[in-house]
Amino acid sequence: MSIMSSLSSEMMNCCGLLTVKKEPVPLKSVEVELEVRDHVATVVSTLNYQNKEDKPIEAVFVFPLPGDAAVCHFSAKMGQKEIVAEVKEKQEAREEYDDALSSGQQAFLLEESDQSPDIFSMRVGCLPPGESASIRLEYVTELAVQADEGLRFCLPAVLNPRYTPQGSEATAVQVNSVPASLVPYSLSFSARVSSPRPISKVESSCSLDPLQFLNTDQTQATVKLGAGHKFDRDVEVLIYYKDAHQPTAVVEAGQASAKPGTLMGDPVVMVSLFPEFPQSVMSSVASCGEFVFLMDRSGSMGVPMNIKDRNQSRISSAKETLLLLLKSLPMGCYFNIYSFGSSFEHIFPKSVEYSQQTMEEALKIVGTMAANLGGTEILKPLKHIYEQPCIPSQPRQLFVFTDGAVGNTKEVIDLVKKNSGSHRCFSFGIGEGASSALINGLAKEGGGHAQFVTGSDRMQPKVMQSLRFALQPAVVDISITWDLPKDVSVTVLSPPITALFQGQRSLVYGQLSGQSSEAAEGCVTMKYSLAGHPTQNQLHFSLKPEEDTG
Known part of the structure; x- marks a missing residue:
């Protein structure tokens, strides 16, 4: 299209x-x-x-x-x-x-x-x-799960200007933000939330009317944006459920007007799985790895993080995030720091062992970084990183910090995908309006995890979560098996799961065909191998569709 x-x-x-x-x-x-x-x-x-x-x-x-x-x-x-x-x-x-x-x-x-x-x-x-x-x-x-277990929904008011490198086939797309006093229209916004688990709270970057529960077990609620909101900035909403780590299944009825046996006519199940890794494996995980940090220093990183807080620029927030990570790395791992704009540079000729001395040297250089390298040409430094030989028994983990203002998103994500066998990619979208296509695409194709940092308040837990994930061993041989009544079959609609992290959600969708009785149950089992140990997690669920599924 x-x-x-x-x-x-x-x-x-x-x-x-x-x-x-x-x-x-x-x-x-x-x-x-x-x-x-x-x-x-x-x-x-x-x-x-x-x-x-x-x-x-x-x-x-x-x-x-x-x-x-x-x-x-x-x-x-x-x-x-x-x-x-x-x-x-x-x-x-x-x-x-x-x-x-x-x-x-x-x-x-x-x-x-x-x-x-x-x-x-x-x-x-x-x-x-x-x-x-x-x-x-x-x-x-789908809503991403944040480090504090909240589900994040974002309604973008503006898009950042997109930077397109010379010679790239993309057309430059530029969209500028508008001050509140010049926004002549208002926004009315309402949300209805339902889940198998109780809803504990809903928060937002904008003022909300109080949460209204629709039933006594608090699994359904509505919430509205306060009146008179000027749509001059992103509306970010965070939804929290009780027992966030419990796996759940939601079965949605097919449309009455569609034929049974078709995608729209059959019921569909969404299963949310939260793998729990065995304690014995987690405690024996060696703290090793090669950590390569890639910092965006293009001109757009000099603008403020968000409309409310004009004092903190994106580059200062990205540097703060990077400094936190640098101070938290395990002794004996390897690291290097790249930064890019129209050109790119790196602190060490190749990744060095992490010690008090190399850390202090890096902290000093990061402290002097500014958003002064022009455009956003991320392909060249990425290619250079992938050309460096991997260090034996030090799995490579790439951390990318950017506001996502690139015009060649697809080329960048394809390059990460091509190299996904040799590393994992963890991405940080810095500032309001960071490109979700780029930030989520990098993490998805790189088998890592994406975070969005829009202010300084929630930064630390996000950084530490990504680092915890990067220190976990890569999970291999992931498979999902279904156990259903004999007259029911399932067609899996979602792509295969390629990355798993302790306690991080994985979603699986399946189309259910055939007839089942009211009380019928199904079971889904996720099997995988972690540091050489075969492991599995299981969920039993009712096949009865929810009412009022919309």
Whole structure:
């Protein structure tokens, strides 16, 4: 679904509905409804615009999304007319759009950027003078678990400018933030949360109305954003469940209108597993490894972390994170520190043994680092790191600190994936609006873990969690087996799990076909090998679908 390349790059200087001449169409209001079921969020956004020009305009809609989100509904109302999007092949969709426009009809075209999957663009067609347009977008996304066990949902208000290296095939996408006093529209935001476990609290970077429980066992609740919120910064919401480490299963009924035996007609199960490694293995883990730190020093790292706190820049926060890690490394491991912008440099010619002396030398150099290396060219230092021979019996762990303002996200993630056999990659998104496509993509393809640091308050637990994960041995031979009643079968819908960490959630989705009795149970077993020890964890669950699954 992509047409980004044919839109001129200057058009991307702002988000929302734009005319072909790159002028923003006035936004009147934004309404967002969030539905969270255990670990998955469905987001329904309605954006209302008005054409205040005296002539019809051809408009383009550009908006940010989580990199791994799936768009499941898109519709737009222009005056009295409503158009609902269908998913079609790229070329066919483009031709139909051009035909409709040339005959003066209204048409919509929704596409995903080839280079950065967290930006969608859509041509909306003709909006008559004085008319309003209402755009409704629904997407589904998994919520990441934070170091303090909270599930993080983020509604991005702005996207950072994306930097595109010279000679890269991506078009530059630049989106700038807006001060609150200039945001003429308001945001209404409400969330409904349900889970097999009780909800203990919901927190946010913005003011929330009190949590309202919908039942006595506190497994369902609603929460709203305080009135009058100016949508000038990201809305970050953290959801906490009691007994966060208990594995759970949620079975969702199929749609009554779809045929049984089809994806939409059958029930689907989501299993959240939290592997518990045997104590004997964890205590015998040698504290070794080669730790390679890669620090973004491009110009955009000089801007403030978030709108509220103008005193702390991204680079100072990234340096603080790195210093914390450096002081916590185990004696006898190896390390090196790279930094990059348009060019790159490294502290030592090759990784050195970690000692009091090498640590102090590194701390001194990190202290002098500034966001003064120009653009964000991350490919060259990555290639250089991968060209260095690995140190025997010191597994390589790569830590990347960046605000994610790169235009060649896909190339970078592909390079990490190609080298995933020789290292694990742990990523830190620094500052509000860091590219989720890049930060999550690096960790996912590198078998590591992603963290987002948006302020100094929650930084320490995040850093220590990633380091704990990096010191755990790599888990191999991961397999999932299902034990179901004889008339029920399962088709696994999720990709195979490639990385496991102690107590870190893994999600598995399966389509259930066949008939089961009301009281039927299923069982899922996860087997894996850890430092040469075969291990398994198991979960029994009811096959009865939940009611009101949406």
